[in-house]
Amino acid sequence: MINMLKRKGLRLFSKSSIDTGYYRQRRRLAHQLSNPRLMKIGLHTFRHWYGTMEYHKTKDPFHVQQRLGHKALKNTQIYVTLDEALFGQVSDEFTVNVAEKPEEIKALLEVGYEYVCEKDGLLFFRKRK
16 A cells, blocks of 8 residues: 555655754643643663663674674664663563463563573473563
């Protein structure tokens, strides 16, 4: 269906149309909620938020560098700094659980455990403390 839409150029949506729509909606929301601080949130802010959350999840600056398309790792360092400022130093201690049955696996995943490995028919999951 998208391919059937009329286009003026190579792109379906132009950056200016996205910018205009975003800034119009932001202004409307700031007025409705009487919160002028919303006017300080630009589109690039979402890129910083994504980079920070991705680093917080993985603790891997090389992964964040690749996801954001940075050429140099020093450009990714800002997200490490933001993570430390927002969340403080996170310990590397984990709670570990083992599951055999699909019900157990589902229950662990629902409460935030992540899969680590399988050994002797047992599945190992961990979650940060």
